[in-house]
Amino acid sequence: MQQQDLAKKAAGEKATEFIKPNMTIGLGTGSTAYYAIMRIGEMVSSGIPLRAVATSEQSEQLARKQGIPIIPFSDVEKIDLDIDGADEVDEHLRLIKGGGGALLREKIVAAASAEMIVVTDESKLVKHLGRFPLPVEIIPFAWELTFRRLIALDAMPVLRTNNGRTVVTDNGNYILDCHYERIKDPVALHQQLNDIPGVVENGLFLHYASRVIIGYADGSVKSLSR
Ligand SMILES: O=C(CO)[C@H](O)[C@H](O)COP(=O)(O)O
Numbered sequence: 001m002q003q004q005d006l007a008k009k010a011a012g013e014k015a016t017e018f019i020k021p022n023m024t025i026g027l028g029t030g031s032t033a034y035y036a037i038m039r040i041g042e043m044v045s046s047g048i049p050l051r052a053v054a055t056s057e058q059s060e061q062l063a064r065k066q067g068i069p070i071i072p073f074s075d076v077e078k079i080d081l082d083i084d085g086a087d088e089v090d091e092h093l094r095l096i097k098g099g100g101g102a103l104l105r106e107k108i109v110a111a112a113s114a115e116m117i118v119v120t121d122e123s124k125l126v127k128h129l130g131r132f133p134l135p136v137e138i139i140p141f142a143w144e145l146t147f148r149r150l151i152a153l154d155a156m157p158v159l160r161t162n163n164g165r166t167v168v169t170d171n172g173n174y175i176l177d178c179h180y181e182r183i184k185d186p187v188a189l190h191q192q193l194n195d196i197p198g199v200v201e202n203g204l205f206l207h208y209a210s211r212v213i214i215g216y217a218d219g220s221v222k223s224l225s226r
Pocket residue numbers: 028029030031032033084085086087096097098099100101102103106
């Protein structure tokens with residue numbers, strides 16, 4: 001296993017120590033959340049009663065394979081704990097998410113959770129958000145107009161593609177990756193982006209994370225909390 005994966009594993013597994021029996025867990029998306037899901041699978045196999053909702057089709061499939069009971073959102077009264085990764089984390093525990101394209105479901109689940117623990121490695125820690133391109137999920141209808149509005153806001157958007165094909169999210173939408181280098185006012189930008197008709201959601205998670213667990217390759221972890 002590579003150094004960075006060891007760090008991700010350490011963080012993902014540590015977060016599961018906050019899980020208590022009978023909790024409803026929000027399962028994040030990505031290569032760090034993967035380790036949390038695998039560990040939760042082991043917990044379920046060992047007889048700990050848990051149930052979960054997933055933030056992507058990918059995580060749902062993984063969870064089902066591990067025997068984690070996935071419940072429909074219609075049955076969800078509250079989500080006790082959401083465990084998810086991030087693409088950037090600043091010192092105020094504000095995040096950029098959506099590198100894996102799951103930002104919309106991730107934000108819906110984070111907003112519905114009593115607590116959100118972010119699992120990450122050291123490479124994601126930044127002084128200022130914005131070095132990682134900010135994902136913005138938009139509806140396909142007239143997407144070119146939404147794209148132009150973002151150009152007018154100096155967002156330098158790029159339509160996300162994979163092998164020459166437009167990436168379509170689990171919700172049937174497109175993603176524009178916006179290049180800022182440094183986001184000076186994340187609160188104002190969050191509002192400005194979501195005010196654009198056609199924008200469904202953006203990858204700024206400004207007040208959801210209550211704890212960030214940073215993993216290191218030697219298996220140690222550091223925890224930051226609000
Ligand atoms: O926001 C996400 C997916 O939409 C992921 O949490 C984020 O991209 C981090 O992924 P990884 O743990 O693989 O680095």
